[in-house]
Amino acid sequence: MDSESERWTIRSKLCFVAAGALLTLGAASTNLVHFALSRSVPAADATVTSPAEVRLWFTEAAEAGTVGIRVVDPAGAAVETADVVQDRADTKIYSVAVGRRLSAGRYTVSWRGVGDDGHTVQGNYAFTVSAAQ
Numbered sequence: 001m002d003s004e005s006e007r008w009t010i011r012s013k014l015c016f017v018a019a020g021a022l023l024t025l026g027a028a029s030t031n032l033v034h035f036a037l038s039r040s041v042p043a044a045d046a047t048v049t050s051p052a053e054v055r056l057w058f059t060e061a062a063e064a065g066t067v068g069i070r071v072v073d074p075a076g077a078a079v080e081t082a083d084v085v086q087d088r089a090d091t092k093i094y095s096v097a098v099g100r101r102l103s104a105g106r107y108t109v110s111w112r113g114v115g116d117d118g119h120t121v122q123g124n125y126a127f128t129v130s131a132a133q
């Protein structure tokens, strides 16, 4: 784990701890819901043909320049992707074009971003590229 991801992890944990404390105090409101992933294409755990892009819908627009999207192949190697693009019509949507046709197997998408509360949030999910294409 490089120091960059370590920092994400530590900050995310702090974020969850802070939110837990606030919820305990009965201060729950939608403002306390962190920046999060709401939907994706390919969807989590979906089986698809090789996607031309990975598109993520977040619960809010992230702070400028903070969204990272990485795709990792079944062997654990990074798949080459283009720069992250924020959708102009819906600023909560971010995508990356996939640089090559993906062979069959299970791929992991790792994402991160900084929301309104200034906390870095990260997550990951997997999808499968089918052999029959």
Ligand SMILES: [Cu+2]
Pocket: 015, 016, 019, 034, 035, 117, 119
């Ligand atoms: Cu937070």
